[in-house]
Amino acid sequence: MNRSDAEQEISRIRDAIDRVDEVIVRLLNQRAKYAIEIGEIKGVLGLPIYAPEREKDVLHHVEKTCEGPLDAATMRRLFERIIDESRSVERRAAKER
């Protein structure tokens, strides 16, 4: 592969990454919508926002579903941040209700 081919290839792959990111963002927002719904319900029922058992299940489920090349621990770390933000979204939904 010569230099200009390589540069073209990098740019092609980066474009592909951008497309994937768009899908991830759409899916994260889809996930957040569910979190908002749950937050509203928790608000009505007076349930705590933090549900450690459920968080454990989510992480376990994610690890089990993960087929690589990212390993399970990496996927778990990524989802810890997603869960952190979901809690925050749920809290706001529970309050605004």
Added chain:
Amino acid sequence: MVIVMEKHTAEGNIERVMSELIARGYDVHRSTGSEQTVLGVVGDVAKLDTREFELYDGVQEVVRISEPYKLVGRTFKREKTIVRAHGVEIGGTEVIIMAGPCTIENEQQVFETARRVARAGARVLRGGAYKPRTSPYAFQGMGVEGLKLLRAAADENHMATVSEVMEISQIEGMLPYVDILQVGARNMQNFNLLTALGQARTPVLLKRGMSATIQEWLLAAEYIMNGGNYDVILCERGIRTFETYTRNTLDISAIPVIDKLSHLPIIADPSHAVGRRDKVMPLARAIVAAGADGVLIEVHNDPEKAVCDGPQSLDPDQFARLMDELRIIVPAVGRRL
């Protein structure tokens, strides 16, 4: 705020800490490592007592990242505050020298001292009317009559005035005569007084308590600003150390530290720090060289006969010589006098 959990602590311990934080309305960013978990706490953590969470099982350390103060900090306001008092700007490019006697004793003493220090370049006239004396038998001050003399002597020489307020009931009576209300080191944590001064719209000069940390000092200033009075000048005046040769140790390093942490003007008082006339001049030079916005200095027209703090007061000739020296130093630190 960051909470570091102990290595290999039980999941239940982490959950207990998280539950408590989340129940109190904080967002938690959990980061699970291979051995250790770290919890980032997001929200208004100024109200949190770190010790409370250090007591939880499985917690190794609680680290505060943000400062407990807000209004006094550079994060709140990046540019330096300039306090304006009777036409004098403290915190600008000019280094402001505040000079005068420890205590107002009589008309002749105040007018004579004012004339001499003004001629040498002082912009603010200091003088105590209410004195916090270590002994109840020592001279307690002239009160309002003294303040009238201070005002008249300052007006005659186009100076602003600074005088110490000891208690809330004195504030109103002082306002007609005093341009800057000084809070002494002993009152730095008199929170009722600070709150009352927060309601005033007159600049406050807040001295550092003799055993106060910089953080405690800034929190004291926060009390005043929290009431809406944003014109606060901080004044370093020496702290208690193991050294007995000097009365207090002037913490020169507080000057650049405050300048980094806070937008408020910082000045220093070498007279009370050392308590000896022969050490006042070198310290005053160091204060200006360190970048202070001003110097508060005791000058008496006849120190040998002073009712109070004579040994630490300069006479007018010594003061004039000091001013000449300071004029050589100020350009080196990008200021003027």
